[in-house]
Every structure is written in C-alpha cells, then in structure tokens.
Amino acid sequence: MIISEWLHRVRDSRPLVHNMTNLVVNNIVANALLALGASPVMAYANEEVGDMAAMAGALALNMGTLNPSLVSAMQVAGQSAQQAGVPIVFDPVGVGATKYRTQTANAITSQLQLTVLRGNAGEIGVMVDSGGRVSGVDSQGAEEGLPYAMKQYAMDHHVVVVATGETDFVTDGETIWKLQNGHPLLATVTGSGCSLTGIIGAFLAVVDDLQNFEKCAKAVIAAITCVNVAAEQAATVAKGPGTFQAAWLDALYHLSDRQVDHQAIISVLDMKL
Amino acid sequence: MIISEWLHRVRDSRPLVHNMTNLVVNNIVANALLALGASPVMAYANEEVGDMAAMAGALALNMGTLNPSLVSAMQVAGQSAQQAGVPIVFDPVGVGATKYRTQTANAITSQLQLTVLRGNAGEIGVMVDSGGRVSGVDSQGAEEGLPYAMKQYAMDHHVVVVATGETDFVTDGETIWKLQNGHPLLATVTGSGCSLTGIIGAFLAVVDDLQNFEKCAKAVIAAITCVNVAAEQAATVAKGPGTFQAAWLDALYHLSDRQVDHQAIISVLDMKL
C-alpha cells in the first residue's frame, strides 16, 4: 500500500485518537490531528480513561510532563486499550533525564504491550540500551549503532521502534527503514515530535491486522512521511518558527497524493546485525 | 440593542472572565478573549476559585479534560459566582462519551443555576434528552427535533440553551433563534467552541439584567455572531487551519460595527412546539 492510500484511509475513517500527552503540547497535537483529518480526544482522569481508550482507534501515551496520577491513569488506559485490541503508541519524552522518567518508561514498557515505541534518537538510545553510543538527545552518529540496537529491541519486545531526528529510523524487528524527509524548522517548534506520536496513532487505527508488524511499520512510515513532507511544504512559505507552525498545519490539511508519494525518501538500511 | 452595541459594551468595560476550561484550549481561549477586548483569567485551585469567581464578570466552566478535583473546584467557583450574582456559562464537552462525563454534567447542571448551557448539537442533544434524534456529535438533521427539545429544557430549567454547528440555535425557553454565520474552517481548529464559551461569558458580563432571559439570549446571539463573522473574515485570507487560527484572532481584534451588523444572519425559527 502506497503512502497516499494510508492517508486516504485515515481521512475517510477519521479515527478517534485518545491522547494522554503533555501540558506543553495538548493544543498542537489536537490541531495536527484535526488538520490531517483524524479526530483527537484528550482524557486524563482515572474515572474515564478506561472507557475512552476502549472506544478509540488508538491510544497515544506521552510522558512529557508526567506525575504519579497521570502515570497511573496511563496504565488504566493502556490495560483497557489492550483488552479492547486498541493499538498503543508510547513516547518516552525525556527518558534518561531524571530517574523518575526512566523508572516510568520502564514501568510502562514492561506492563503494557505496545504497538509502537517512538522517541528521538537520544530517548530511543536510552530505551534500547544501545551501548552508550547515543547520549543526550543528539542524533549525531546514530547510524553507527542505534538502528541495530532498535532492531534487536523490536525483536525481543514485539514492538515497532521509531527513532526520529534529521534521519528517521523505523524497525519491525526484521527490517530497518531509513526515512529522509523533513526540515530543520520542525525542531524549532515544540510538539512536532509529540504531534507525530498522535498521528502515528491515527495511522495505526486504520491498520487491519495489528498482529502484522510489517504492516504496522508501514503505517508508521506513512505517518512520518506525511508529517515530514508537510514540513517541507511549510518551509517553502515560512519566515521562521512561528509562521512555520501555522504553515505546517495548513500543509497537513492540504497534503496531496502526489506530494506524499513522490516526495517520500525511504530506503531499507543494509542489514548488518 | 444591535450586535455592534453589545460588542462596544464588551470592549468598553473589558470584563474579567474567569475560565475553568480544559488543558487543550487554555491558550486559545485566553487569546480569543484578549483579541475581542475582554480580560481572561484562568484559576483552578479550590483555594482561590471562590474569590476569583466572585470578582469576575462571568464564570465559564468547561469539562473538556475533567477530573475529580477540577469538578469539585468548579462547584466551589459556581456557588461563589451564584452568591455574587455572577453569570455562569457551562460547556459540557464530550457529555455522553463516557459515564463520568455524563454524571459530571448532570451534577453541575443540577447543583448550579446556570445562565447559559452551550455545546455542539450532539452534546446538547444528550443534555436535553431530545428523544434520540441526535446521536454522537453530528448536527445533521438537528432541526427536526433538537431546537424544540432545547426550548423545553430552557423553559423547565430557566437557562438559555445554545447548540452550535453548521447552524447555531439559541433559545430562552420562549423563542428559538437560528444563526447561520460561520465557516467550516472553524471546525478544523481545536478550541473554537471552547473560545465561544468564554466569549459568551464576556457578553453575559455586560448584560444589565440577568433575570431577563431574552436579554441574556440576545447577548449570547451577539457573542456567537461576532465569533462567526470573524471566522468568515478569517477564511478570506487563510490558507488552511494554521493560518486560519491566526487570522481569526486578527479578525476578532478588528471586528467592525459594519461587519457584525451587516453580515449577521439571524432568524426566528417557526414555533412548532
């Protein structure tokens, strides 16, 4: 299935994505999902997250501004999603920065069966324990070791793993894809990564067989490519980070088949494992 | 009083609107109120909401991301507003989606004397129990039954009821008004409805006799018309949802007498009750 077909599927079915994201980005995540053609909902209370997650097309968890009651609600929502067969994408924001974040990320990945784990190269390096080849949030030199550590982790944990940065890597535990769309201005706007996490949720919601990891990985690749091609489009009209953010939402809204299919730069990384 | 006179009153008196709204839209609600010429404040703690609500021109409650301590603080704020004669507008976001939202909306409407109840057609359909003619959040076919169920509810509960959508309905329990301004891009930006709730608060704050329901309804009609005429203006320059949001704030800031008075499309719905 080519990328535009995934995009059509999202726009046609307008999936409900239940986001439990952070205080900084709630607004931009909702607007990015709306612009793309999905239906965002944010719900955080223990009293309702189980109900909401079970009826959603996907659950997107993000620990950017975590606290104990949020973490507990994420677990309630996650258990409910799992029982209902709703895919879960998890974004371990800032893992490694504080002990609490690392403990929480470990608790969530060990207690829930995720469909996708997504972070920047630094975060994913911490999660997959790539032998210290990645430090901080810097994706420099990531190709040397990270994608292979990701692949091992994906195989061991039955999860699609995504590391985003100047180059994005996606693996289902068998293949490693390398994606090279995007624009540096994306990194100057808070919430572009968190929005991608929500948008990955929207694409997972239209996967017909969630047990097929390759299919899930391809939905994820479509999601990333849409976000990044929209960024390339936005950069042609933006005058800086402020106008870029608005133009990026405009571009998500107007993304054409031609754009996403013809501008996509996707390759399979040589298997060195 | 024509619409521009209501708008002048808001801009001249710059009423303080105490918003207890959701985590997704705090920023856009504040910016919309500022752009229009009102003075927003957000306060959520039990320790201060009573004080804040009592000194405000209006209290705007929105349960978009509710939790038990927020609900409890809303009740404290609401009781305080009521004692001080401060009008309350309530936005039952997502009522019907989860049991917790439905219980909360019922608790708030039964414990507080609201001035205005505002939601989209689906939410208001749930609130006024319009005999199942409205399902979900879809306003299709709403005219068949919803406005009349709203009128009955308004009469029974002494509250102005507002359902927004492609067409907006407002009723004071005697008359049903039908408003037909606005633009589809409004629905592509999160928080446009929540911002309207805050702006309705600003217009209620300048009503001189809150016991006069017809007057309150007319203030509400002025608020909706300002928001929707600004959207029409914004759509003439926007290239998509991102630039639309910025242009809508610009348009709220520059709204002229001529625009709001000449572009308004307001009619009285035939009384079939």
Added chain:
Amino acid sequence: MIISEWLHRVRDSRPLVHNMTNLVVNNIVANALLALGASPVMAYANEEVGDMAAMAGALALNMGTLNPSLVSAMQVAGQSAQQAGVPIVFDPVGVGATKYRTQTANAITSQLQLTVLRGNAGEIGVMVDSGGRVSGVDSQGAEEGLPYAMKQYAMDHHVVVVATGETDFVTDGETIWKLQNGHPLLATVTGSGCSLTGIIGAFLAVVDDLQNFEKCAKAVIAAITCVNVAAEQAATVAKGPGTFQAAWLDALYHLSDRQVDHQAIISVLDMKL
C-alpha cells in the same frame, strides 16, 4: 557587554531552562525559548523537579495557575536549584488578586533566594509594597513611586527586580534602568510576559558570576530588549494579535546584532531615593 554579546552567549550555549509555568502559556513559553535559541524543559512532579532544576541553567517559576501540589513542587525545585547554584526567576502572576496568590508569593519569596523577581507593574507594586501608588495591573503613573520602591526591595532582599509594562524598569538595588522598547500588540497575546520570564532564565544561565547583581541586571536588560525589539519587528508585518504571535516567534529566531544593539532604548533613571 553589549546586548548582542549576551544573545550570542545564549545561542552558543543553548542553556536548559527548567520552567514551572502556568497551564495557559506552557506552549508559547517553550516556543519562545526555542525560537531564541535556548532549550526549554517543563517538569512539575515532586518526584523529579529536584533532579531537573539541579541540572538546568536556570529555573523559572510562574504562579499563573497555582495549586498546592504545584507550590510544593516549586519549593522542592527551588531548594534544589539553590543548592546547585542555579539562578531562579520568579513571576508572581496575579499576586494581590486572591489571598491564596498573595500568600503563595510571600511564601516563595521568603523561602527561596531568588535571583530575579519579575512581574507587571501592578504585581510588582504589590510585592514591593509601593505604598498604594500602584493598584491593579495598571502601570499608569508607575514612575512616580514604583521604581524607587523596587530599588529599596532589591536592596533589602538581594534580588534584581523587574516591572514590565509600556515602560520597563529593572533595578539591582543600586541603579534603576528604564527600558522603552516593545509594542502594544505584545499585551494582546497571552503569555508574552510569561515567555519573558523564561527568556530571562536563559540569559541568567549565561551569567558567569551570579553574585554580581549588576551583571545579572544587565543580562535581564538584554533579555527584555531582545523580546521587545522582536515585538517591534513583528509589529511591522502583523495584521493583529494572531499573526503578531507568529511573527514575534519568527523575529526572536532571526534577531540580529544590529537590531538589538541599535534599536535598544535604555536609560538610567535619575536617583531620587
């Protein structure tokens, strides 16, 4: 050191600013810091704020939407920052509006050794108890008494005090500086003051001797000037508050040496104390 040198220092070292700010402005504060070239992080949980504050270049506290657990976490973060020699800037949003805000502002200023206290003229008037010459949030007539009360407070409490408004005042307890850049559209966008608080944090993070109050004051003056000169630039292209906000972020991103050094309007107020 001229203003552009401060700006270069921020951009070169990309300091981590730990913000504990309010629910309305998290997003714009993060975007303003990113646009300027700093690295924002938001963290609120008692479980991690100590770790985060200790590793940050500055801690920015803002009580815009306070509650008891946030206040407690601010104190934990503040103690940790202090022990680690990390400068603290505090923004007492809405102090004087409710008893709870006043109590909280007093608790924070008495328990933590701040580097900078920043608010609008009304808030700073309440904090420094300027003999009732300032009421509400109106900066009219501020020059008559406020700057001198600020200077006394700065001397007594060993803190740089900043009151922003149409004219901004900064004092280290010895000198009072008067800053006259900026644009009225800044006041039509929520979070411009809160963003300045975060940006002051970024400039404090690059002060080499935090015990030197004059140096701290000059870093603060550089921060305010950058924010205000960017606003002047943005106003030349904005069509209202919505496009102004985007243009302001663009302008922060592109601020040139020439702009900040040549457009700055800074004077020393005559010492009448």
